[in-house]
Amino acid sequence: GAGVSQSPRYKVAKRGQDVALRCDPISGHVSLFWYQQALGQGPEFLTYFQNEAQLDKSGLPSDRFFAERPEGSVSTLKIQRTQQEDSAVYLCASSLGGTSSNQPQHFGDGTRLSIL
């Protein structure tokens, strides 16, 4: 069956440019998470949506990072005025239930962002 799909798979941008990363969750999944994974490290939480509501954005590293999920399905993570430290793999995950659920999260293969 269709899993979580992320695009683009790779993105190269110059420092200062804006980028947009897309996530298509599994159909019908209520929860959507974004994580950032630096080289050699485990993923780190960025933000969480339950349907269209952004319930937790405590992991966003700065106000240059913005995420949205306007119709409760597809989500976009936008990074403005990119900097070299933004280089990482950005992972999206979705799960069937909301916050009070033991349903597992299912991950996409991520977008590898390189800032030159």
Added chain:
Amino acid sequence: DAKTTQPTSMDCAEGRAANLPCNHSTISGNEYVYWYRQIHSQGPQYIIHGLKNNETNEMASLIITEDRKSSTLILPHATLRDTAVYYCIVKDWLGSSNTGKLIFGQGTTLQVKP
């Protein structure tokens, strides 16, 4: 910070069982134990999860001690394709302490050798 500790690396011979330990001594009653693995250049893959009873699925078995302070993931017949980083994570299913985010540690790098 992650609430689990795992060995940094382990080796396993192909065809043998791989037993990956995890300590979670501060686990609370509302927290499940989840296992994920991450193969190079891919996203984390869900393997199995449990609360207090042992669990088995087509990928693996999860053994949780009676006091729930530790667990072991068992891959019964490891293959070369099981070489990956394995993450043990505890998560509050009620969502009372967070919004269900996963907190990853460093994981265990399992190397399956021919």
